[in-house]
Amino acid sequence: MINQKFQNEIAIITAHNKITYKEFQTKVNQYSKLYSDKNYKKVAIFADNSPEWIYSFYSAWLNNCIAVPIDSMSSEKDIAYILNDCQPELIFTNKERQITLDKAIKLIDYELDIKIFSEVPLDDKIEEIREIEYDKYATAVIIYTSGTTGTPKGVMLSFNNILTNIDGVSNKIQIYKPRMEILVFLPLHHIFPLLGSMVAPLAVGGVIVMSSSMQASDILAILEQNNVNLIISVPRVYELFYKGIIAKINSSFVTKTLLKITQKIGNRQLSKKVFKKIHQKFGGNLKYMISGGAALNPEVGGFFHSIGFEVLEGFGMTEAAPMITFTRPENIVIGSVGQVLPGSEMAIKDGEIIAKGPQIMQGYYNREQETADVLKDGWLYTGDLGAIDAHGVLKITGRRKEIIIFPNGKNLNPVQLEEDLQLNYAYVKDVAVCLHDDLLTAIIQPNYDELKENNIENDYNYFKNEVISKMNENLTPYKKIMKIFLSEEDLPRTRIGKIKRFELPKLIDKKQVTTTTETTNYTNKEYVTLQSFIKDNFDREIFPNAHLEFDLGLDSLAKMTLIDYIEKAFGVEISFDKLLEFDVVRSLVDYIREHKTKYSQGNVDIRSIIKSAKPIDLSKSWKTNSLLKLLVQGIFKVYFRFTTKGTENIPEGPCLITPNHQSYLDFLFVTMFLKKNVLNDTYAFAKKEHLKNSLLNKIATGYNVVVMDLESNLKESIQSMSSILQQGKKVMIFPEGTRTRHGGLNDFKETFAILAETLKVPVVPVAISGAYEAAPTGRKLPKMFSKINVTFEKPIYNESYTSKEIVSKLRKTIERMLKH
Structure with missing residues (x-):
C-alpha cells in the first residue's frame, strides 16, 4: 500500500517540511508501536489534515486494524453516533479537536483509548521499514456517509475495492505516475480525497503536497511554491478560481479576444502558451484538474479546458471506493463524467445508474437490510439518473434519492433534521428541509393556534431565534439551516405521508418571507464597502444586525473568501475562528474600523443615485x-x-x-x-x-x-x-x-x-x-x-x-x- 522503490525520495511536502518515504514510514512504525500489543480491531481518526493524520491512518493498516476516519468538523453528537455504531478501540485526535471529542466521549457507552498527536513520542532515528501486510478481501476502512436513506451508515471498503480504483488510474489508464506531485487540501475523511490525494499517490511513489487550509490564497501560494501536477477538488473550488481568472480576462479586450480564439482553435498546447501566466500562477506544472463530489458547471470545466488545462470529471460514491466512471485524458467531453472504471460494469435500469465490479463495497456495517436495498445481484443501485452514449460516456441527468448534495460535495439526509424539528420543538406542526439557492432551507408550517395562545406575535423571529438558531448550535456546520420560510398551508405530501420534494421550490416561491425587517441608521464607509462585497460576491442582502452564520449563510469557502477580502481591503487579519466570534455584521464592522490600516471605497445608496441623476x-x-x-x-x-x-x-x-x-x-x-x-x-x-x-x-x-x-x-x-x-x-x-x-x-x-x-x-x-x-x-x-x-x-x-x-x-x- 506504500511504494517501496523511492525510500530516499520525498513523499510528503508541507509548508515547513519535506518528508522522505523512509522518514514517513518510520513515523508510521512509531505510531503503530503505541498499540501494536493491544489487539485492537478498529482505529478512528478525528483530526484536521496533517502528516500526523496520515501516520495514524497507515499505522492502523500496519497493525491489521480497520481505519475509521471522522469529519474533523463533526459535532459531538455525530462523533458519538459513529463511535457507538462501530466501536473503535482507539481514536487519534489533535489538540484543536480535543474539546469536541471530550464532549462526544460523554455520550458513548464503552471505554475508548485516546491518543493526541502532540503527545505521541517520536524521534528522528530511522527504523527498519515494516511493510503493510493485508488480505485484499479484508475490510480496510469504514467511511460514514448519509447513503441513500436513513441515519449515517458505515461503508465497509476492502483493500481490493481500493486497489481496483488505484489500478484503474495508474496501470489501466496512466493518470497517476511515480514522482508526480498531488495537492492535498480537501479533508481526508472523505473517500474521494482519501484515495485520490493520499492513498493512490503514496501507492505509486508520488509526492503529496499539503496545503495549510482550503483558502484560495493558501492553495495558490502552495501551488506557486511547488511543482504540483494534479489537483483533486470539488466544483466549488474550481468555481472560485474561475471567477477570479475570468474577471481579469474580461477586463482586457486583448485577453478576451485571445480566449475566444483559443476556444475556437481548441489546441491545448497553444492555449498553454497563450495563457502561460495563468499556468504559472498554478505552479507551471499542473497537468490535471480532477473534479468530483458534485456536478461541475460545464462553463467552468470548458473554460479551464480552453486555457490549456485537462479537466477530468468523475462519477462515483463512497460505496464504490469511490469511482464508477472517470474521464479519460484523451477523451474529454465537458459536461459528462467519463467512461466506466476498467474491470467493472455500468448499466441504466429504469433510468437509474447501476454499477458492478471489484470496487463495489462489501456492505454497510451492521446494516444487512440497507445493504440489500442497494446491492442486488452484485449491482450497486446508485439512486442517480443518467444516460450512456454510444462511446460509453456517462451523463448525469438527475437524482432519484432524497439525499441533499451541496456544491462542495458534502451530502445530507434531510429527514434527520425534519424529525428533530418536529419532535423537539412544540410550535412546529410540519417541516421540510431542502437546498434553495445553495442554502440549506427549512419550510415550516407553524402551529399558529399554539403561538397565539402563548402570545407569540412575531412568528418569523421566534422560529429564527428560538428554534433554528438553537438547533444549529449543536449541528456540524454544513448541517446548519441557513434560511427559513413559513407556510400557512399544508406541505405537499403523498397519501402515505412522504414529502413531495420536487414541489418544495414552488412552495418557497409562494411563501417568500422577508428576513431583513429591521430599519437602522447604522452606516459608515466600512459597512457599506463590506455590504457591497457580500452582495456582489455571494448575492446576499445584509444588515447591521444580520447573524453572520444564519442570515448570511456563507459556507466555509465563502468565509475564507471574505477573510481574504477584509485583509486586502482594510489590512485587517482575521482567522476563521475569529470570524465566528462575531455574532452579527455590526460587531465585525466595528472590529474592522478599530483595527484597519487602510481603506477601500464602498458603495452609496441606490435610491440616492437614482434621484441625483442629471439629464x-x-x-x-x-x-x-x-x-x-x-x-x-x-x-x-x-x-x-x-x-x-x-x-x-x-x-x-x-x-x-x-x-x-x-x-x-x-x-x-x-x-x-x-x-x-x-x-x-x-x-x-x-x-x-x-x-x-x-x-x-x-x-x-x-x-x-x-x-x-x-x-x-x-x-x-x-x-x-x-x-x-x-x-x-x-x-x-x-x-x-x-x-x-x-x-x-x-x-x-x-x-x-x-x-x-x-x-x-x-x-x-x-x-x-x-x-x-x-x-x-x-x-x-x-x-x-x-x-x-x-x-x-x-x-x-x-x-x-x-x-x-x-x-x-x-x-x-x-x-x-x-x-x-
Whole structure:
C-alpha cells in the first residue's frame, strides 16, 4: 500500500517540511508501536489534515486494524453516533479537536483509548521499514456517509475495492505516475480525497503536497511554491478560481479576444502558451484538474479546458471506493463524467445508474437490510439518473434519492433534521428541509393556534431565534439551516405521508418571507464597502444586525473568501475562528474600523443615485433603424416559428420593459416587432468592454444602445437609466441579470424595481418562451424552425408598492404567462 522503490525520495511536502518515504514510514512504525500489543480491531481518526493524520491512518493498516476516519468538523453528537455504531478501540485526535471529542466521549457507552498527536513520542532515528501486510478481501476502512436513506451508515471498503480504483488510474489508464506531485487540501475523511490525494499517490511513489487550509490564497501560494501536477477538488473550488481568472480576462479586450480564439482553435498546447501566466500562477506544472463530489458547471470545466488545462470529471460514491466512471485524458467531453472504471460494469435500469465490479463495497456495517436495498445481484443501485452514449460516456441527468448534495460535495439526509424539528420543538406542526439557492432551507408550517395562545406575535423571529438558531448550535456546520420560510398551508405530501420534494421550490416561491425587517441608521464607509462585497460576491442582502452564520449563510469557502477580502481591503487579519466570534455584521464592522490600516471605497445608496441623476444627451435613432427592423423581422419569420402579441399593452411615456432572459437573441426578440415610435423611444444598455471599437460604439449609439462601464461605474449606469426614464423614454432591462442556464427563471434582481418605485414608472412584464430551447448558453447558431413566443402583459403600475413587492408581482406574472 506504500511504494517501496523511492525510500530516499520525498513523499510528503508541507509548508515547513519535506518528508522522505523512509522518514514517513518510520513515523508510521512509531505510531503503530503505541498499540501494536493491544489487539485492537478498529482505529478512528478525528483530526484536521496533517502528516500526523496520515501516520495514524497507515499505522492502523500496519497493525491489521480497520481505519475509521471522522469529519474533523463533526459535532459531538455525530462523533458519538459513529463511535457507538462501530466501536473503535482507539481514536487519534489533535489538540484543536480535543474539546469536541471530550464532549462526544460523554455520550458513548464503552471505554475508548485516546491518543493526541502532540503527545505521541517520536524521534528522528530511522527504523527498519515494516511493510503493510493485508488480505485484499479484508475490510480496510469504514467511511460514514448519509447513503441513500436513513441515519449515517458505515461503508465497509476492502483493500481490493481500493486497489481496483488505484489500478484503474495508474496501470489501466496512466493518470497517476511515480514522482508526480498531488495537492492535498480537501479533508481526508472523505473517500474521494482519501484515495485520490493520499492513498493512490503514496501507492505509486508520488509526492503529496499539503496545503495549510482550503483558502484560495493558501492553495495558490502552495501551488506557486511547488511543482504540483494534479489537483483533486470539488466544483466549488474550481468555481472560485474561475471567477477570479475570468474577471481579469474580461477586463482586457486583448485577453478576451485571445480566449475566444483559443476556444475556437481548441489546441491545448497553444492555449498553454497563450495563457502561460495563468499556468504559472498554478505552479507551471499542473497537468490535471480532477473534479468530483458534485456536478461541475460545464462553463467552468470548458473554460479551464480552453486555457490549456485537462479537466477530468468523475462519477462515483463512497460505496464504490469511490469511482464508477472517470474521464479519460484523451477523451474529454465537458459536461459528462467519463467512461466506466476498467474491470467493472455500468448499466441504466429504469433510468437509474447501476454499477458492478471489484470496487463495489462489501456492505454497510451492521446494516444487512440497507445493504440489500442497494446491492442486488452484485449491482450497486446508485439512486442517480443518467444516460450512456454510444462511446460509453456517462451523463448525469438527475437524482432519484432524497439525499441533499451541496456544491462542495458534502451530502445530507434531510429527514434527520425534519424529525428533530418536529419532535423537539412544540410550535412546529410540519417541516421540510431542502437546498434553495445553495442554502440549506427549512419550510415550516407553524402551529399558529399554539403561538397565539402563548402570545407569540412575531412568528418569523421566534422560529429564527428560538428554534433554528438553537438547533444549529449543536449541528456540524454544513448541517446548519441557513434560511427559513413559513407556510400557512399544508406541505405537499403523498397519501402515505412522504414529502413531495420536487414541489418544495414552488412552495418557497409562494411563501417568500422577508428576513431583513429591521430599519437602522447604522452606516459608515466600512459597512457599506463590506455590504457591497457580500452582495456582489455571494448575492446576499445584509444588515447591521444580520447573524453572520444564519442570515448570511456563507459556507466555509465563502468565509475564507471574505477573510481574504477584509485583509486586502482594510489590512485587517482575521482567522476563521475569529470570524465566528462575531455574532452579527455590526460587531465585525466595528472590529474592522478599530483595527484597519487602510481603506477601500464602498458603495452609496441606490435610491440616492437614482434621484441625483442629471439629464444625458440622447442621440436620435438612425433612419436605418426601420430598415434593420424589417430585415430582422424577415429573417425571424423565415428562421423561426415566431409569434408576438400584446405590444398594445406598452403604455405611452416612460416605462420599464422587463422580459425574462433565455438567450442572447432576447433583445431582438423583444424589440424587433415593436411599433416604430415605441422602438425609437426604447433604450437598452451594453457593457463598454464589448464595444471598445469606436465604429461599433457609434453604431450601437445610433440604435438606442447606451454604452456604459457597468462593471466599474454602476452609479453612472443607474443614473443613465434614471435620466432616460425622466426624459419620458423607455428602458428595457432583464430582471434576472443573466441568461438562464436551466430553462427556468433565475432570481430577479431588485435594481429595476427600485427604479420603478423611486420614479413611479410602470413595469411591463414580457414573457419569452422557446428561446432557451432554440439558443441555450453555449450554442452559437440557434436551432431552425424553433417556436418562439413573445408576450407583453398589461403594465404593473406603482400603487405604493415597495420594490420587493414589485419584484414579487413581476415574477408571479411572468411565471403565469409562461404556463399559458
